[in-house]
Amino acid sequence: MKVNDVILKSVVRGVVFIVFTLGMYLFFAGHNAPGGGFIGGLVLGSGIVLLYLTYDIETVHKGMPFDFKKVAAIGVLLATGSAIASIFFDVPFLTQTDGYYNLPLIGEKHLSTVTIFEAGVALTVIGTLVTIILNISEDE
Amino acid sequence: MLIAFSIMLPFLAAALIPLIYRRFKNIHLGWFVLIVPVALFSLLATYIPRIANGEVFIKTFEWIPSFGINITTYLDGLSMIFSLLITGVGSLVILYSIFYLSTKESLHHFYCYLLLFMGAMLGVVFSDNLMVLYVFWELTSVSSFLLIAFWHHRKASRAGARKAMTITVSGGVAMLAGFLMLYVASGTFSIREIIANLDVVQSSVYFVPAMCLVLLGAFTKSAQFPFHIWLPDAMEAPTPVSAYLHSATMVKAGIYLVARTTPIFGGHEVWFWAVSGVGLLTLFWGSFNAVRQYDLKALLAYSTISQLGLIMSLFGLGSAALHFGYSTQSVIYTQATFAALFHLINHSTFKGALFMMVGIVDHEVGTRDIRRLGGLMSLMPFTFTIAVIGSASMAGLPPFNGFLSKEMFFAATLKITQLDIFSLDSIGLLFPIIAWVASVFTFIYCVIIVMRTFFGKIQPDRLEKPPHEAPFGMLISPFILVAFVIGIFIFPNVLGHYILSPAMASIYPMFPSVEEMTPHIAAWHGYINTELIMTFGVIVVGVFLYRTLKKWRPVYLWIPQSFTLNAIYERVINSSESVSGRVTNRYMNGNLTYYFVYIYVFFVTLLAGYMIYADVFSWNPSKDSLIEPYELVLVFVMIAAAIAIIFAKQRITVVLLNGVLGYSVAFFFVVFRAPDLALTQLVVESVTTALFLLSFKYLPKLKNEYISKSWRFAKVTISVAVGATVTLIGLAVMNYDRFEPISKYFEDSYDLAGGKNIVNTILGDFRAFDTMLEVVVLFIAGLGVYTLIKLKAKKGDGDVESK
Numbered sequence: 001m002k003v004n005d006v007i008l009k010s011v012v013r014g015v016v017f018i019v020f021t022l023g024m025y026l027f028f029a030g031h032n033a034p035g036g037g038f039i040g041g042l043v044l045g046s047g048i049v050l051l052y053l054t055y056d057i058e059t060v061h062k063g064m065p066f067d068f069k070k071v072a073a074i075g076v077l078l079a080t081g082s083a084i085a086s087i088f089f090d091v092p093f094l095t096q097t098d099g100y101y102n103l104p105l106i107g108e109k110h111l112s113t114v115t116i117f118e119a120g121v122a123l124t125v126i127g128t129l130v131t132i133i134l135n136i137s138e139d140e
Numbered sequence: 141m142l143i144a145f146s147i148m149l150p151f152l153a154a155a156l157i158p159l160i161y162r163r164f165k166n167i168h169l170g171w172f173v174l175i176v177p178v179a180l181f182s183l184l185a186t187y188i189p190r191i192a193n194g195e196v197f198i199k200t201f202e203w204i205p206s207f208g209i210n211i212t213t214y215l216d217g218l219s220m221i222f223s224l225l226i227t228g229v230g231s232l233v234i235l236y237s238i239f240y241l242s243t244k245e246s247l248h249h250f251y252c253y254l255l256l257f258m259g260a261m262l263g264v265v266f267s268d269n270l271m272v273l274y275v276f277w278e279l280t281s282v283s284s285f286l287l288i289a290f291w292h293h294r295k296a297s298r299a300g301a302r303k304a305m306t307i308t309v310s311g312g313v314a315m316l317a318g319f320l321m322l323y324v325a326s327g328t329f330s331i332r333e334i335i336a337n338l339d340v341v342q343s344s345v346y347f348v349p350a351m352c353l354v355l356l357g358a359f360t361k362s363a364q365f366p367f368h369i370w371l372p373d374a375m376e377a378p379t380p381v382s383a384y385l386h387s388a389t390m391v392k393a394g395i396y397l398v399a400r401t402t403p404i405f406g407g408h409e410v411w412f413w414a415v416s417g418v419g420l421l422t423l424f425w426g427s428f429n430a431v432r433q434y435d436l437k438a439l440l441a442y443s444t445i446s447q448l449g450l451i452m453s454l455f456g457l458g459s460a461a462l463h464f465g466y467s468t469q470s471v472i473y474t475q476a477t478f479a480a481l482f483h484l485i486n487h488s489t490f491k492g493a494l495f496m497m498v499g500i501v502d503h504e505v506g507t508r509d510i511r512r513l514g515g516l517m518s519l520m521p522f523t524f525t526i527a528v529i530g531s532a533s534m535a536g537l538p539p540f541n542g543f544l545s546k547e548m549f550f551a552a553t554l555k556i557t558q559l560d561i562f563s564l565d566s567i568g569l570l571f572p573i574i575a576w577v578a579s580v581f582t583f584i585y586c587v588i589i590v591m592r593t594f595f596g597k598i599q600p601d602r603l604e605k606p607p608h609e610a611p612f613g614m615l616i617s618p619f620i621l622v623a624f625v626i627g628i629f630i631f632p633n634v635l636g637h638y639i640l641s642p643a644m645a646s647i648y649p650m651f652p653s654v655e656e657m658t659p660h661i662a663a664w665h666g667y668i669n670t671e672l673i674m675t676f677g678v679i680v681v682g683v684f685l686y687r688t689l690k691k692w693r694p695v696y697l698w699i700p701q702s703f704t705l706n707a708i709y710e711r712v713i714n715s716s717e718s719v720s721g722r723v724t725n726r727y728m729n730g731n732l733t734y735y736f737v738y739i740y741v742f743f744v745t746l747l748a749g750y751m752i753y754a755d756v757f758s759w760n761p762s763k764d765s766l767i768e769p770y771e772l773v774l775v776f777v778m779i780a781a782a783i784a785i786i787f788a789k790q791r792i793t794v795v796l797l798n799g800v801l802g803y804s805v806a807f808f809f810v811v812f813r814a815p816d817l818a819l820t821q822l823v824v825e826s827v828t829t830a831l832f833l834l835s836f837k838y839l840p841k842l843k844n845e846y847i848s849k850s851w852r853f854a855k856v857t858i859s860v861a862v863g864a865t866v867t868l869i870g871l872a873v874m875n876y877d878r879f880e881p882i883s884k885y886f887e888d889s890y891d892l893a894g895g896k897n898i899v900n901t902i903l904g905d906f907r908a909f910d911t912m913l914e915v916v917v918l919f920i921a922g923l924g925v926y927t928l929i930k931l932k933a934k935k936g937d938g939d940v941e942s943k
Contacts, residue, residue, distance in 0.1 A: 032896035034816035036903060069926065076919045079912050087211075092202040094908045114895070114904040117912075124915045128922030135929045 005054070012054040019047035027122055028115075037118030041125030048126065049133050057134070068134070072127025079120030082113060141199055143213040143266055146180050146223075150259030154252045161248040169247045170238035176255060177234060180262075181227035184220070191220050192638045194645060194654070198268070198332075204909075207271075208329050214268035217642025221481060222265040222389075222396050224639070225488050229388040230258055232617035236496050237380035239614040240503060250290055250378075257283035261389055265396055270319040270329045274312065277357070280390050281308040287385060288377040300373035306713070307370045308360050315357025315397075321350035322404075335403045335649060342408075351405045354397065355414055362394025362448050365422040369705050372441040379499030382437065387444050387491040395448065395484065398455050402477075402647050407462030409561075416456025420574050422449025427581035431588065431689075432696045436498045436508040439585055440491070443534065446578060447487050454480035454549060457556050457571075458647075466651045472555065474657045477647055479548030481640050482661070486533065486541040486628060493621035494530040494589070497523055500614055501593060506604020510588065515598030519607045522615050524594045529622040535586035535682075536579060536675060541628035543675075544661055550575060550671040576674055583682030584689070591686075632661035737855075740862050748865045757868060758875045771811065778804045791842050799829045816899070 027040030051060050086095040096114045153176045160172050187197070197215040204210075215223075234254070241247060260283055263276030282305070289301035319329070325344035326334045334341055341347060358364075363371040374386050385391070398415060405411040426446025433439040458477030464470040500523050501516070502508045517524045529540060536546030553575045557568040600606065628635055641658040651657060665672075685692070727738070751757060781800040788794045802825035809818035847855075885892060889901040903911045 030895075030897060030900045034819075034897065034899075036897070036900040038903070039816075069923070072919050072922055076916055079915045083908070083912055087201045087203070090201075092205050094912070096905055096908070112895070114900075117904055117908065118900075121911065121915050124919050128918050131922050132925045135926050138929075 037121030041122035045126040045129035068130040075123030082116040150255040154255035173251045177227045177230040212268035216646045218646040233384040236617040253286040297376040300376040304370040311360025318350045318353030321346040358394035358397040368445045375437045383495035388488040406459035416453045419453025424578040430585040476552035483545035489624040490530045490533040493618040496618040500610040510592040512602040514596035517594040531586040
């Protein structure tokens with residue numbers, strides 16, 4: 001049975017970009033405003049799930065050829081790796097540092113290693129979420 | 141730094157294995173893995189001269205400094221012995237396994253586990269911090285479990301793995317409790333610091349309990365009586381694993397722990413009797429039971445148990461020297477410890493060789509049952525040579541290294557009877573007697589190994605394959621080991637000076653002179669002494685008993701089958717399973733009401749009970765802000781909704797009223813200016829309500845079941861109590877000042893963590909450890925869901941269990 005979902009497809013095309021943008025914004029805003037790795041990852045992950053809902057799995061997979069299990073694994077490695085890395089700088093495990101750097105083109109920015117850690121969190125959330133939902137939906 | 145690197149290297153290599161395995165399908169994976177231990181061995185060997193000069197290498201990485209948990213790598217003489225054994229025997233075992241395991245096996249799993257084990261073991265011997273040591277200790281148990289169950293389609297493998305894991309991990313948990321007691325007594329987790337503050341620890345009430353718990357850990361790991369029952373079952377593992385884990389390294393971890401904590405506990409009567417007594421008992425029981433085995437591997441398992449008992453008892457005897465402190469008279473009693481370290485190395489050499497020999501026989505002939513073997517001498521001459529040298533060394537015959545350490549063992553047991561502490565002058569006489577009897581049995585089973593396998597008549601019809609000599613590659617490793625067996629006999633003092641004496645310095649840190657503690661090892665003392673006579677006695681009596689073995693074998697039937705330790709273990713495990721099943725079924729009855737009752741009763745008793753106990757009820761409204769009228773309205777709406785839920789007759793009403801409650805809470809978040817909380821609450825509330833409505837048609841009607849008066853009264857009481865507790869906590873919390881408030885951290889979050897969003901600075905900085913582990917847990921949960929769905933057993937796979 002073929003479902004006529006033209007409206008859904010057209011809407012999703014626009015909405016997904018908004019969702020992704022919001023997700024990225026939330027991820028970076030987390031430093032000084034509501035947001036952060038968890039919530040950013042959830043929003044991005046839900047955007048991906050929305051795509052899968054609208055189009056079939058093969059189509060999305062052409063556009064995003066990721067294995068989401070690996071995405072989650074990379075996330076965990078990033079989070080734990082950034083924690084372990086601090087040991088090699090002779091500071092306690094999980095120490096984060098931050099500072100102001102003058103970057104070309106975009107002026108002075110506040111950078112922090114927490115971002116790496118949070119990126120790990122976000123990737124894990126995305127990977128786990130999408131993996132679970134895809135597999136449950138495939139399970140007959 | 142290099143030491144920390146050497147702990148990390150096996151783990152890194154284990155992570156790389158899948159990539160290598162995929163790239164080089166046609167080369168045996170073992171060759172790549174072999175690089176790791178060989179490199180580590182060479183690296184560590186470069187330290188030998190500096191360690192022999194009395195240097196130690198310490199490097200600290202701060203991990204959780206606020207709890208005193210730091211990764212401190214510590215390389216001294218004692219760690220050196222063990223790390224050389226781990227990497228050296230490890231190299232040989234991997235070399236051997238290249239020829240032993242065909243490429244049809246899942247090699248990537250095997251070598252991954254093996255490297256994990258190697259890294260964990262190095263972690264145990266290099267860690268100065270007790271907590272870190274514990275983590276690595278349990279990791280060895282886990283990797284051993286995986287290796288024993290490597291052929292997981294066999295029921296016996298799985299059972300053996302489970303047994304080994306159960307026993308060693310329970311011992312490990314006991315050890316953890318002991319470590320915590322040591323921490324309470326001394327205020328530090330660092331072994332070196334504990335040794336430096338001995339007076340504080342030894343005067344503490346926790347001293348003896350901590351000692352017993354730590355010993356439990358050591359005894360379970362080193363398969364001491366009565367925990368030895370897991371080792372024979374662990375023989376279900378592939379032979380390289382048995383050679384490596386269950387003879388040379390993992391079971392030595394317990395011995396390492398005893399040696400490492402001797403400076404802390406040694407000299408105490410309980411320690412002396414526990415370590416030497418249990419060691420001697422194990423020595424006797426293991427050798428006595430080895431003689432009755434028909435399976436060569438089981439025989440070697442029991443012999444390993446008994447040899448471990450021998451080393452253990454020697455450490456116990458050597459600890460007596462610490463009772464007096466340092467003096468020229470007490471130095472003589474450190475000889476036992478020296479013999480223990482010496483025998484530890486010797487045991488690794490000959491036992492590793494013997495296990496490899498049995499592996500070769502099994503591999504080429506297809507059976508390990510001595511009733512079916514025989515007459516292989518002319519067909520497998522090289523294997524025969526290895527077997528003779530290994531067995532003779534184990535039996536303590538010259539000219540092999542086992543003879544030297546066995547002589548020292550006899551000497552130590554004789555020496556200890558002259559002491560007049562710990563009531564040794566009377567009971568002490570048992571030491572040399574038990575040692576001698578156990579040695580007789582040791583001699584008998586060594587003879588059995590050689591005679592029943594290689595002499596006698598060949599029975600080709602009872603063998604699986606036509607016997608022939610093993611491939612050359614398989615013989616390299618055992619030959620290197622037997623070369624050591626002979627080499628150590630010829631040049632024992634090289635080993636003594638470079639390897640053993642620095643280790644003595646680690647075990648007796650308060651004894652100033654290492655030279656005094658390093659005896660000159662000699663095979664022939666120039667005169668016939670008691671030890672030599674004992675050895676002659678062992679040979680004479682051993683040969684006689686071997687000849688008459690058939691006549692006295694019924695001795696083993698004296699203990700009825702239902703009273704053996706194994707049967708007792710099985711009974712305990714089975715009955716605990718059935719009892720826990722019954723108990724669980726009683727309270728997990730699937731009724732949600734009951735579950736809530738448990739949860740809330742516990743909650744109320746704990747919280748309200750604590751508040752009454754600590755007397756922290758106080759309510760001081762003067763500091764509270766004003767209550768706005770619309771807040772009052774909200775509260776009343778919520779109260780009305782909550783009460784209405786109780787009297788609702790239909791499920792739809794309940795769902796909607798529940799939604800009202802949730803949205804009101806979200807409103808409160810808005811009022812109190814917490815936008816992100818409000819957003820989350822709104823989303824969650826909408827989703828749950830929507831889900832409820834989606835699944836609505838599948839839900840049954842609300843039943844109007846009859847509830848007895850008393851039950852209803854109990855439910856009302858519990859509800860009111862929960863409400864009252866929460867309210868009182870809410871009121872009292874404003875004035876609670878027992879703990880230092882942590883809010884100042886959050887106020888300074890920008891200075892401390894460089895972020896203005898308090899919630900995220902908590903997540904990413906102040907409590908980052910929780911976040912990190914949450915991420916890991918989330919990932920593992922995701923993998924769990926994935927595997928449960930993807931790898932469901934196909935129909936007809938139900939007989940996996942029964943194979």
